[in-house]
Amino acid sequence: MLLVTSIIASVLTIIFIKLSFAVIGLRRKNKVGLGSGGYEDLERAIRAQGNFAEYVPFGIILIACLELNGAPWWLVAIPGVALIIGRLIHAKGINVPPPDFSKRILGMKFTFNTLIALVVLNLVWSLYLLFVLEGK
Structure with missing residues (x-):
């Protein structure tokens, strides 16, 4: 079962929906059907949504792999919460106009460090299962 992954993916999806509604609202307000129409607030909203969509799937996949391979719930939950925090900060x-680059940078640091940690956790956990547990 993917109980922890389900919770994390659900929270991340709620955030994505909120970002998507922000884009839709600004498109309606500015009467722009495609692109940003030169509106800076719409461009920022589009990039926030796009950036979220670019990074989150990798995190969810790695979180699910970790959980499917039997890692303890807390080892799955901690990077999941870190990914949520990073994406919210970013x-x-x-x-927020003007763009707060310190928050963007902090959000990306959270995101990249979480993805890197998930890669390491998956490799170490998988190798542990493969060589230590399978070797018995």
Whole structure:
């Protein structure tokens, strides 16, 4: 079962929906059907949504792999919470005019460090299962 992954993916999806509604609202307000129409606030909203969509799937996949391979729930939950925090900070930093680059940078640091940690956790956990547990 993917109980922890389900919770994390659900929270991340709620954030994505909120970012998407922000884009839709600004498109309607500015009467722009495609692109940003030169509106800076719409461009920021589009990039916040796009950036979220670019990074989150990798995190969810790695979190699910970790959980499917039997890692303890807390080892799955900690990077999941870190990914949520990183994405929220980044979205806040990019969407608030003028863009708060310190928040964007902090959000990306959280995101990249979480993805790197998930890669390491998956490799170490998988190798542990393969060589230590399978070797018995």
